[in-house]
Amino acid sequence: MYKAKAYAASSATSPVAATSIARRDPTEDDVQIEILFCGICHSDLHQVRDEWSGMMPTVYPCVPGHEIVGRVTRVGAAVNKFKPGDLAAVGCMVDSDGTCPECKAGFEQFCPNFVLTYNFPDKHLGGVTYGGYSDSIVVKERFVLRVPGNLDLAGAAPLLCAGITTYSPMRHWGVSKGKKVGVVGLGGLGHMAVKFAHALGAHTVVFTTSASKKDDALRLGADEVVLSKDANEMGKHAGSFDFILDAVAAPHDINAYINLLARDGNITMVGAPAEPLAVGVFGLLFRRRSFSGSIIGGIAETQEMLDFCGKHTITSDVEVIPIQKVNEAYERLAKSDVKYRFSIDMASLKSE
């Protein structure tokens, strides 16, 4: 066991502040990583403020962060894919049972015994797992990802959640050249979706409520931008989309998008509105459309996504901040005031 520097919230109403936490010494299949960058996901904010108390109550102190990129500092005797000095990344999970049908099929995200990167029971040290707002982390090799050397590390960090969350459903629903793909909501997730849809060769259309986002959508790779409040403009696209990724967590009219789907078209939610959405069944009956959800991705697919990003030089657009600005970043994130993800430069933690 050793001490690591970290930023933690001590209650739902406390700011995130400097502290010291215990990390385990690497066991034989563990990888110890010096964290260089950690992205800020909206989940961090929800968890720190205990906004999911019904489903996943927060245990304090809470060290959030599951978009982790760093450099290997030590490995256990049985580790063979990493050596000290390698780049490495960790996403939303740090363990799973490895034996259930979901794990065997590469869907660790659906394993009934997975362990999330923070605020989840820690089998090694007791208490809960601590995330990436820290200078160091120790993770089982099976959950450590390789990072292509050509990627900007600050921008690579958000790939571990925002990236895989949008990449996975696109792959599953066959986004590729010749397909018409929509992206609803141009935030942390949505902007990654645009980059992936474009890189996968699809004709990419961004839906936005704000005309001011048009130029940026085009810059990110969109072929077209549609103002979703303009019924006339929406109508022109009726029945034409193969796939739409909906990254909006606020309540909204999903039927307006379902009607844009072609035969066998699918709309997948990666945002998670707290209240149920009202879905008109007639819109699904005609053209055999489907409405579904997706959540992160398995470990093998996360590696595939990182390799794809390496090949296409895809990273998240980030605003790099020192960890001392994390509370300010939370305030801005709550107002969607970031293009498009905050990435914490963990070198800033050395001065604490």
Add this chain to the structure above:
Amino acid sequence: MYKAKAYAASSATSPVAATSIARRDPTEDDVQIEILFCGICHSDLHQVRDEWSGMMPTVYPCVPGHEIVGRVTRVGAAVNKFKPGDLAAVGCMVDSDGTCPECKAGFEQFCPNFVLTYNFPDKHLGGVTYGGYSDSIVVKERFVLRVPGNLDLAGAAPLLCAGITTYSPMRHWGVSKGKKVGVVGLGGLGHMAVKFAHALGAHTVVFTTSASKKDDALRLGADEVVLSKDANEMGKHAGSFDFILDAVAAPHDINAYINLLARDGNITMVGAPAEPLAVGVFGLLFRRRSFSGSIIGGIAETQEMLDFCGKHTITSDVEVIPIQKVNEAYERLAKSDVKYRFSIDMASLKSE
């Protein structure tokens, strides 16, 4: 042009009553059919009573019926798949443009220019198309189906709507041996779904609100019956279904069924509740589940379904009635008082 006997409604509040209608003489690619049986679909009732006035207002007189089985009496010069004396069937459509991408892909049900069997503009005679509550019909060969000779004709008639409506999504979503399949709602559609799921080799589970339906569900081919109001019994099946077919048109809690789906499981609506259903997004995110709709099927797939029924000797369970009892049958249908479909013996029309 010739006169055919028929039963028609003359207004939304009139009973269906004997009348005479015009049918076209067969053109070169037409098939003339003596109608032997016509199933009663709930759509007939909706259309006759103008309950879809917003979407598809009824033109009177209205001759309903789109579950038609009969014998060929005459064929046009260019017809080569049918000859007088052959068994033949007609479903929900009698024409489509044949040139659009949907038609070319075998999805005439999604053709923007399809022609429904009744209450749709008739390009040949003007007015609207007249359905199967008649002693004769003339239909373009491309929309005439072959009926396996081993099937009971009264029970075969409902295959043309209730059959294909349930068969098509099961094939699309991969219902087969080794899969666990649920059927919600044991009515005209649901009872066909049970027969198909069983014949396709799936482990078939019927959900019902009424314990009294259990024996009948087992007789139809179900392996298990679950009382949907029993949360404990439902809970035992959580996360275990590959596919659920939901044939309930009344408002109901779809999320209770979504939670029963395994990873990548799909629930397809074939019933069409008038009001939107409230869909909880978290249920879709976990296990990457999907919620979709399906409506009848294309012509080639309808033939495939009839051939499958011939091979497995599958027909609808029907109560055969003379056409003079059609209004009474409507009253009973509105109360779900039929096991499981009415089939009109059109010989009864001869006495009118």
